Amino acid sequence: MAFEPKRPQKKINYEEIRLYSDAELNSTTEEELKNFKIKHDIPMCEDLEKGPWPSFVADAKQGALHRRKLADGRVLIPRDVIEDLLGQLELSFVHGETHWKHGGIVGVFGYGGGVIGRYSDLQEEYPAIAHFHTVRVNQPASKFYDTDFLKGLADLWEYRGSGLLNLHGSTGDLVLLGTITDQLEPLFQEMAHVLDTDLGGSGSNLRTPSCCIGKARCEYACYDTQAMCYEMTMHYQDELHRPAFPYKFKFKFDGCPNGCVASIARSDIAFIGTWRDDIRIDQNAVQGYIAGEYAPNAGAHKGRDWGKFDIQKEVIDLCPTGCMSLEGGKLVIDNANCTRCMHCINTMPRALRPGTDTGISMLFGAKAPILEGAQMSTLVIPFIKAEPPYDNIKEVIEKVFEWWMEEGKNRERLGETVQRVGLPKFLEILEVPAAPQMVKEPRSNPYIFWKEEDVPGGFQRDINEFRKRHKR
Amino acid sequence: MEELKSAIIEFLEGGKTKTKFYFKDIEKAVKQKIPEAKTLQIKKACSALINDGTLIYFSTGSTTMYGLKGRGITEDH
Ligand code: SF4
Numbered sequence: 001m002a003f004e005p006k007r008p009q010k011k012i013n014y015e016e017i018r019l020y021s022d023a024e025l026n027s028t029t030e031e032e033l034k035n036f037k038i039k040h041d042i043p044m045c046e047d048l049e050k051g052p053w054p055s056f057v058a059d060a061k062q063g064a065l066h067r068r069k070l071a072d073g074r075v076l077i078p079r080d081v082i083e084d085l086l087g088q089l090e091l092s093f094v095h096g097e098t099h100w101k102h103g104g105i106v107g108v109f110g111y112g113g114g115v116i117g118r119y120s121d122l123q124e125e126y127p128a129i130a131h132f133h134t135v136r137v138n139q140p141a142s143k144f145y146d147t148d149f150l151k152g153l154a155d156l157w158e159y160r161g162s163g164l165l166n167l168h169g170s171t172g173d174l175v176l177l178g179t180i181t182d183q184l185e186p187l188f189q190e191m192a193h194v195l196d197t198d199l200g201g202s203g204s205n206l207r208t209p210s211c212c213i214g215k216a217r218c219e220y221a222c223y224d225t226q227a228m229c230y231e232m233t234m235h236y237q238d239e240l241h242r243p244a245f246p247y248k249f250k251f252k253f254d255g256c257p258n259g260c261v262a263s264i265a266r267s268d269i270a271f272i273g274t275w276r277d278d279i280r281i282d283q284n285a286v287q288g289y290i291a292g293e294y295a296p297n298a299g300a301h302k303g304r305d306w307g308k309f310d311i312q313k314e315v316i317d318l319c320p321t322g323c324m325s326l327e328g329g330k331l332v333i334d335n336a337n338c339t340r341c342m343h344c345i346n347t348m349p350r351a352l353r354p355g356t357d358t359g360i361s362m363l364f365g366a367k368a369p370i371l372e373g374a375q376m377s378t379l380v381i382p383f384i385k386a387e388p389p390y391d392n393i394k395e396v397i398e399k400v401f402e403w404w405m406e407e408g409k410n411r412e413r414l415g416e417t418v419q420r421v422g423l424p425k426f427l428e429i430l431e432v433p434a435a436p437q438m439v440k441e442p443r444s445n446p447y448i449f450w451k452e453e454d455v456p457g458g459f460q461r462d463i464n465e466f467r468k469r470h471k472r
Numbered sequence: 473m474e475e476l477k478s479a480i481i482e483f484l485e486g487g488k489t490k491t492k493f494y495f496k497d498i499e500k501a502v503k504q505k506i507p508e509a510k511t512l513q514i515k516k517a518c519s520a521l522i523n524d525g526t527l528i529y530f531s532t533g534s535t536t537m538y539g540l541k542g543r544g545i546t547e548d549h
């Protein structure tokens with residue numbers, strides 16, 4: 001089914017919405033930057049510029065110089081915001097502790113997420129960053145940008161904010177760093193009505209869903225990740241903007257098990273494209289690879305001479321389940337034992353392709369916190385069809401939301417709740433039967449227990465009857 | 473809805489030193505008072521109170537709490 005947006009999409013023309021002239025945008029030279037000193041002494045920050053890598057300090061200084069050159073009235077928040085930011089950062093390095101206060105009110109009317117209040121605890125020393133709120137902007141599907149949009153956003157942010165951005169935060173949003181409270185509403189109005197975009201998620205809500213490039217460019221995609229990401233973003237607006245979850249909740253959409261948005265490692269629900277029929281094999285192309293006519297991995301590793309391609313060593317022996325073989329020169333796959341790891345397909349994309357009966361696997365409970373306790377997700381639904389309007393999948397999602405809102409503790413991610421109550425309980429909630437594959441190995445995680453009603457005769461026994469047959 | 477709203481306000485006003493609360497704590501308190509209340513209805517009532525300016529959101533970026541406007545840190549400082 002062709003993709004249909006829920007409302008007409010707006011064409012953005014930078015020339016119509018631009019706020020700065022070319023002369024204003026290109027006002028700094030390399031020479032000036034080299035000699036530029038901000039108003040605070042920042043030797044430790046400047047030390048960071050010396051490494052071989054690009055430095056955010058150098059970028060920030062360029063931003064600071066740029067803002068100094070803009071005429072009065074061309075920026076709506078203090079023009080030295082970046083200079084005070086670097087000054088306070090230097091002091092934080094000296095003190096070994098942060099000078100941001102913890103938390104704050106959230107800025108835009110009716111929204112519980114998307115704006116993160118930040119306040120300096122040294123407002124007299126660094127008045128330009130007394131408020132330094134962060135704004136998260138919902139990224140377009142697969143981060144496909146239009147340069148008119150990006151330039152428009154950059155202008156808007158220079159005008160109403162610090163001009164500093166972070167593309168992208170780990171959830172995927174565009175992160176606009178630093179503005180004052182009074183600018184939040186007007187900024188949001190322009191973002192929504194001129195740039196036709198929305199805030200992303202933050203706090204205890206559904207975070208901005210993100211997806212891989214999927215069918216837009218990738219032949220491995222087993223479903224339309226962009227369409228599904230868009231549908232779920234639109235459908236769960238209330239969960240995205242009005243936080244009432246125990247903690248954050250992430251959706252990520254990978255079109256195939258290659259997992260380009262790493263859903264398996266970082267989302268509370270990972271949607272991973274898969275297929276339930278057989279891998280499609282073009283035996284002629286297999287022969288082509290064996291004969292060296294095609295570069296393996298579509299030439300991705302050809303920067304070095306790896307010697308002649310060896311299908312046995314490089315494909316068959318590396319299949320994690322050992323389900324491939326060459327029989328009479330033909331490649332054979334025992335599909336029932338294939339785990340859809342993608343290795344053989346990635347190596348010989350001309351010869352092998354995912355099957356045609358495609359859908360997704362749903363995995364639950366990953367998290368990748370900054371400090372501790374990273375956790376991979378657990379496969380619970382091996383296969384489900386993924387076609388618009390995805391009602392079958394929404395049904396599963398809603399069961400999870402309802403249960404976790406009830407059962408989850410404050411600041412507990414889904415994966416932690418499942419771990420605390422045990423997987424059998426979670427399977428029960430989702431009405432999914434336990435499968436042998438869910439047991440990692442016998443007796444190491446025996447979390448599938450019998451229930452009394454499943455055992456003929458229950459757990460009661462007549463001890464006298466038993467003793468007749470078994471001596472003490 | 474009105475009953476839920478007043479139960480929420482009553483709970484938030486009752487906090488002695490605390491001025492910000494997790495949704496779960498609000499939910500628990502409301503359900504104690506009105507056992508038949510559903511989580512989704514409580515969320516809707518909270519959103520309505522946000523929209524009419526009675527409540528405000530408070531967030532660290534990772535978690536979100538609710539508070540009564542005018543109590544504790546609610547204005548800019
Ligand atoms: S996850 Fe798979 S479908 Fe998506 S971009 Fe990566 S390889 Fe392609």
Ligand code: SF4
Nearest residue numbers: 319338339341342344
């Ligand atoms: S996808 Fe992986 S598991 Fe399946 S046949 Fe290929 S290498 Fe083996």
